[in-house]
Amino acid sequence: MMTPQELKQILSQGLLSFPVTDFDREGKFNPRGYAERLEWLAPYGASALFAAGGTGEFFSLGAQEYSQIVRTAVDACEGTVPILAGAGGPTCQAIDFAREAQRQGAAGVLLLPHYLTEASQEGIAEHVIQVCQSVDIGVIVYNRANSQLDDVQLARVAERCPNLIGFKDGTGNIENMVRIRRTLGDRLTYLGGLPTAEVYAAAYYAIGVPVYSSAVFNFIPKTAMDFYRAVQHNDTATINHLLDSFFLPYLTLRNRCAGYSVSIVKAGAKLVGRDAGPVRAPLTDLKADELEQLDALIRQLSPQS
Secondary structure, eight states: OOOHHHHHHHHTSSOEEOOOOOBOTTSOBOHHHHHHHHHHHGGGOOSEEEETOTTTTGGGOOHHHHHHHHHHHHHHTTTTSOEEEEEOSSHHHHHHHHHHHHHTTOSEEEEOOOOSOOOOHHHHHHHHHHHHTTOSSEEEEEEBTTBOOOHHHHHHHHHHOTTEEEEEEOSOOHHHHHHHHHHHGGGSEEEEOSSSTHHHHHHHHHTTOOEEEESGGGTOHHHHHHHHHHHHTTOHHHHHHHIIIIIHHHHHHHTTSTTHHHHHHHHHHHHTTOOOOOOOTTOOOOOHHHHHHHHHHHHTSOTTO
């Protein structure tokens, strides 16, 4: 088993990604397609992959298929790239998912937001503490939606939970990110987690957050890696070219409909011959004209993108 500190070291550099989850035409999990997807993506150089994460439609998964998804990912990527598994929802449910992720061999857990209920800073911190203390593997907390911690409470959690190794920001609150970075220093690894993170990557790099997760890695892995390297080397020509020619038009298309941040990734996978099946309700798939526009964006990229 990889220790939390070993996982933290791996996550402190490189590009991360959330593979989409393969469903068949009846909406059931397709383990063979999912394994083939991970085997295809792993050699492109991502530092770690997140199974059953937000882009993997965690919110739609049943307990049994969750177990199967994590196990399939661990087996497919054994010896090549570590797998972290999503966990979330009400505290007891999040603990069950986290424990199952550990049982199935995941190297760590990405703790997604709790349920709809609003909560105090102290309550959110306690939620994270209980999940961390339920497992031995590393935990990254995802700061997003109604589950957002400030620097004071995050420091409290980090003090009580040695296996809390990372903080992933999905809010874009730069002030809070700077406060956390200055307060906790190297105690945690810091990840950019806004949808279509490439648009924010250079800004986050400037404040000490060099690592982010890429959704487009699912269908244009070479371009995703090229963009990541451009950010690391301050290659503004490449950054600006890809922002103007692909990422900003892609963002415009993604923003047409709530939930398209997942749907458009599955659409991209389909267009490059890596069909993962439809999204599950309440998400909706892209319309025909939107697919055509996305296809045009992908085709104008360099070959083998």
